[in-house]
Amino acid sequence: MTPDSPAPNGTRSSARDRVAGALRDRILSGDLRPGDKLPTQHELADEFGTNRTAVRQALDVLRHEGLLTGTGRGAPPAVAERPPSHGRPRSEGVELSDRLYAAFHAEHVTIDVFSLTTETFNMALAPSVIAVSNHELSPRSITVRVLLPSIDANLALPRMEADEERDDPRPLERLRELTRTFAGALRSSLEALQIRELVPEVRVDIRTVPLTPTHKVYLLNGSEALYGYYKVVPHTVFHRGESMRIHDVMGLGALLFRQAAGPDGRGGQDAAFIEETRLWFDSLWTSISRPLELG
Structure with missing residues (x-):
C-alpha cells in the first residue's frame, strides 16, 4: 500500500502526517537541534517516497507548531529555538x-x-x-x-x-x-x-x-x-x-x-x-x- 492509497478501513493514510510525525520525532528527541537545517523538499520527498506537495504541507504543520522557522525563499527551513518549559506559565x-x-x-x-x-x-x-x-x-x-x-x-x-x-x-x-x-x-x-x-x-x-x-x-x-x-x-x-x-x-x-x-x-x-x-x-x-x- 502506498502512502496515499486507501487504508483497509476506508480512510486514507496521510503522507503529510507521516512526514510531519517523523520529523517531529527527530526534533523532539534531539536528533535535530535548534538551528539545524532540514534537507530540501526534494530530498525529503525521496526519503519518504512521496511528493513535494505532501512534504511542503508537513513543513507547514511543523511551522504552525513552532518547531520550524523559514530561512528565506527556496531555502530549507531550520529547527526553531524552543522556549524553555520553565518560562512564564x-x-x-x-x-x-x-x-x-x-x-x-x-x-x-x-x-x-x-x-x-x-x-x-x-x-x-x-x-x-x-x-x-x-x-x-x-x-x-x-x-x-x-x-x-x-x-x-x-x-x-x-x-x-x-x-x-x-x-x-x-x-x-x-x-x-x-x-x-x-x-x-x-x-x-x-x-x-x-x-x-x-x-x-x-x-x-x-x-x-x-x-x-x-x-x-x-x-x-x-x-x-x-x-x-x-x-x-x-x-x-x-x-x-x-x-x-x-x-x-x-x-x-x-x-x-x-x-x-x-x-x-x-x-x-x-x-x-x-x-x-x-x-x-x-x-x-x-x-x-x-x-x-x-x-
Whole structure:
C-alpha cells in the first residue's frame, strides 16, 4: 500500500502526517537541534517516497507548531529555538488548547486528566476535534483516561459558604449534575470521531476517586505534563431555580505549569516529574477508582 492509497478501513493514510510525525520525532528527541537545517523538499520527498506537495504541507504543520522557522525563499527551513518549559506559565484556556492541538498531531494520542469536572478540558479540546473533522489532523487512535471526584463521596468542596449550612446537600448535588453533563459531552464528542470514521480507534474511560481535588493534571502523549492549582473562592451559583452562596474550587483561569521531555524541557528534572506524575495517576486508576455511571 502506498502512502496515499486507501487504508483497509476506508480512510486514507496521510503522507503529510507521516512526514510531519517523523520529523517531529527527530526534533523532539534531539536528533535535530535548534538551528539545524532540514534537507530540501526534494530530498525529503525521496526519503519518504512521496511528493513535494505532501512534504511542503508537513513543513507547514511543523511551522504552525513552532518547531520550524523559514530561512528565506527556496531555502530549507531550520529547527526553531524552543522556549524553555520553565518560562512564564500561561492561563489554562490558552495553554491547554495549544498543547492539545500539538498532541493531536501524533499518530497515537494519549491523554490522562485529573480534574474537578471536564468543563475546561471540553472547551480546550474543541479546536483539535474540529481540526480532525476538517481532515487537518488525522491521528490513528485516541485514548483518554479521566479521573474525577466521586459523585457519591462526601467531598470537602463545594459547600455552602455559611458554616451553619455546611451540611446542605445542594452544592454536591449540583456538582454531580455538572460532572455527568460535561463527562457525557466529552465522551460523545470524541466517540463521534470514530463513528464518523475519522479516527479508526477511540477509547474514553472516565472513572472517579473519593478525593477533593486541589489541583488539576494533564498528561499528553507521555511526553509532557501540565499542572495547575484550584483556588477556593466564595461565589453565587444557581441550582434548580435557587441561588446559593458557596465555597467552590475554581480553575478556569488557572495558570498551567508545563514540564516536557525532549530539547524544550529541563532534561532529567522534567522527565522525572512526568514519570512520577504518570505513576501517581496510574496508582489512583488501578486502586481506588470506580467507573463513572453517566445514566
